[in-house]
Amino acid sequence: MTIREIAELAGVSKATVSYVLNGTKNITPEVKQRVLRVVAESGYKKNRIATSLRKSSTSTIGVVVEDIISFPVAPIIHGISERAEAEGYQIILSDLRILDKLYNNYHQTPQYRKKMNDAVDYLLQAARVDAVIFVGMYDRDFTGLIDKIGKPLVFAYCTTRDPADYCVSYDGHDVSGEVIHSLARQGHERIGVITGLPGSGPSEARLRGALSAAHEAGLAVGPDCIQPGDWEYPSGYAGAQRLLRLENPPTAIFAMNDLMAAGAMDAVKDAGLSVPGDVSVIGFDDRELASFVRPNLSTVRIDLVGIGRAAAETAIARIRGEEAQHLQVLRSVMIPRDSVAERK
Amino acid sequence: MTIREIAELAGVSKATVSYVLNGTKNITPEVKQRVLRVVAESGYKKNRIATSLRKSSTSTIGVVVEDIISFPVAPIIHGISERAEAEGYQIILSDLRILDKLYNNYHQTPQYRKKMNDAVDYLLQAARVDAVIFVGMYDRDFTGLIDKIGKPLVFAYCTTRDPADYCVSYDGHDVSGEVIHSLARQGHERIGVITGLPGSGPSEARLRGALSAAHEAGLAVGPDCIQPGDWEYPSGYAGAQRLLRLENPPTAIFAMNDLMAAGAMDAVKDAGLSVPGDVSVIGFDDRELASFVRPNLSTVRIDLVGIGRAAAETAIARIRGEEAQHLQVLRSVMIPRDSVAERK
């Protein structure tokens, strides 16, 4: 069923059908009705491929993700999908499938850059998407890429060094500050921190936020209270062990993700202490496990769906040539559960 | 950069460039080299939109998911993406976003059928995908749909009633039997079962498998040992409570997913008993929480990525007109952890 057949059935020209369907020209009500009736009866749907070719615009957003299995990705796609569908855009998904390599600074290697560039190139040049949303775990420096492509590129979850880029991220710095303030309000004066991969953007931002909040609250967080982790459970366990062996061990531990927080909780328990009785523990991410470890893990929830929505909105605004904020930072919320208590 | 420009730069006709790029005709090595050099130097990539229009085939697979946030979906997409990319197919994702409605027999309502049909129609008629993979949680009856569309439709994770359909699923029946046999081998004679939503395909299959294995093992599983759940934590807790209150309570509980198993474990503990000392508990799904509850939850892992791969392979085979198995059942594996022990 093509527009030509519709035209013949309605006794008009292809052009008229097109004008009716797109509302791009005044058409006599009578003719319009005739066309619409034929369309409805036949169940005709425009071939988007033909439209795309002619208009050289596909109403499609390319979404590149490092790995769809990675925890934050699915909710972000969920948000993108919601806004995209509402605005008549469809989504082409490109999954780089590099979950296993995500924790080894792989994102700084040439192989990674090539993979990502190929994916973006493919989407833009072959698939002809109108915009690309890149969902990445780590901050990155892709200066120049955005000019090369000449179509909107939006970074979601991660940020870039170039202020000309469009990034939708979350308030890792600020909410980490809130975590520290909240612990301070509950009487904790010595707070241990288990970081993510040192040098990684998210870890650094969270650390800066935590340190500046500690400073504001008048807490001294010495270097021995800051233990490097690598986002994985064992590093949380080991980091907490080191913290507990300090001369004057902390009464609260802020682990920069839930996996490490779970490790920290186990280390505390294995040291014969109780959570939160002796040591409070707070995580980050609100992964599923946070509601199932005992005690339930207090943590921080990022508005992942919101990041997806905002990224899609930004992409679509840029496609339409509208202005958009270059950096959007969505608020995260602390989720208080049972692993944090007043200091005894 | 179009094929016409490449042709001019190489001093040949558009047709020749096309033949070189597709290898669809013998071309003198010299001319071929000239064309390929121009292509390489210019970074030219074929406009897939134009190719699609002309060939009326898009090398695209439409993937419809009930909700991308739903636990099994992301790994399945991962598998689809892997095979699709390897075969030169791209993926258009259509997310129905109905997670909140997934547990209320929503999939049997007319609204649901309309949503699903609209999504498939859109992908086939507007986006012109070559095949659709539908990732659904529950078995369904869509007899007739497959004929209507005339393009391959593959159901992943769920199955349908129509043997003409193509379905890639897992061995819910058999592996549930293995679970029972394994418990029996460890001396458990009274085994409680907490089902999923009664009447739902996955729950019924697992139940049948469990019962027939119990029969084989010579265990009597009376109706009071089968407690209905609804896939959620509280129903697991309540189901286990009912089991423990029986005159002769079971020494092992098989919950049909990890959420309910976690609930069951808590009910056992709250009853002053120990897991697995007094009561063994085994779940299903191997969600993240299974590795974090204490004791670590023994469970069953479905090969979700494999389902995705197989679904993509089936779809592509059908696109190419090759034969494919109508029903593929992938093997799941039991993951023994610490929540199951020999009966004392």
Next chain:
DNA sequence: CAGATCGGGATAACCGATTCACCATTAAGG
């Protein structure tokens, strides 16, 4: 009432590839 204006609709070019039909050249065969 003649000429200008306007509005609805048709015609045809176009987007960028693919591919059929055809042509020119060369090779093979009798």
Next chain:
DNA sequence: CCTTAATGGTGAATCGGTTATCCCGATCTG
């Protein structure tokens, strides 16, 4: 040496929409 076949390449139609341009009749204007 002429016919036939094979080979490598070109021209043009085509996929299904969109849209610039044109045309025709009706309405308006002075």
